[in-house]
Amino acid sequence: MRHNMYVYILVMAVSIYVIRALPLTLIRRPISSRFIRSFLYYVPYVTLAVMTFPAIVEATQVPAAGAAALIAGIILAWLGAGLFPVAVSCCALVFILEWFL
């Protein structure tokens, strides 16, 4: 069932605020469990990777352009390019490729 958009927004805002506020207010010492620290360390990489592929290929009009953007983005980031140069290059590549494809 589909809820009102403002209900969704409220749930999103409250959940994310709780995640940020709880450690800041409750945890005054570093987390001592090695497993939990390692788990929290690995979480963002899995989450972001899962959300990036295959979604990037499905986001563009021509799947091959999205795939090319993925590969180019990985190469640029590997070579040390920052957040915004990588993002802009991916956009530019898709824009150019979709002229031809």
Add this chain to the structure above:
Amino acid sequence: MPETHGRAALRGFRDGLPIGLGYLAVAFSLGIQAKHLGMTPFQGFLVSLLCNASAGEYAGFTAIAGSAALAELALVMLVANARYLLMSAALSQKFHPDTPFFHRLLVAFDVTDEIFGLAIARPGYLDPFYLYGAFILPLMGWSSGTALGIVMGSLLPARVVSALSVALYGMFIAVIIPPARKSRVVLLLVLISFALSWLCGVLPGLSSLTGSAKVIVLTLVLAGAAAALFPVEEEGGDDRAA
């Protein structure tokens, strides 16, 4: 030696400028995603003003697109934003023990990867007013960029929208690849995540998983396995901060 709160806020405001500009550009791409859900520009402005997260909001949008239950939406927000638990925990060490409690509550509002990077880079105890100053432009850039993406998304030619819609993924890639280059474990983890994420979409039994369920399940399983098999050393845990 200590700066006044006003000076600290001004310094924060200045440091927030490049972050705000970058957010404006990337939030545009998030706005295009929000538009697919039928969000109005005001709703996009509101959700970005209240959440201040790229991957986090995107994960939430995925859940809404799948008409997820509210509990599932809350769960995917928890998982997709779990890294903020770690950042907030680290940030809690940066305040003087006498810092009033309400400052901790206010600072929690806008802990993002980039702001965390600024905060950790400051020497010594952190003046909360430095962060309040630093919040202003990134908050404005992020929320108005999202609204702009929703408005412009329908005005721009489809090919331009198609190109802009990969900006968000480009940013995700730029976050995960540098640590993957340094650590074989992270590299392997990223590749396995790509592969399983794709498999979940094509395997008959698994393709019924909604986008957000896929994010939750794969994150818990893969990050859990990695933590059990390759626990992070003391020093390694924090160097992904910026």
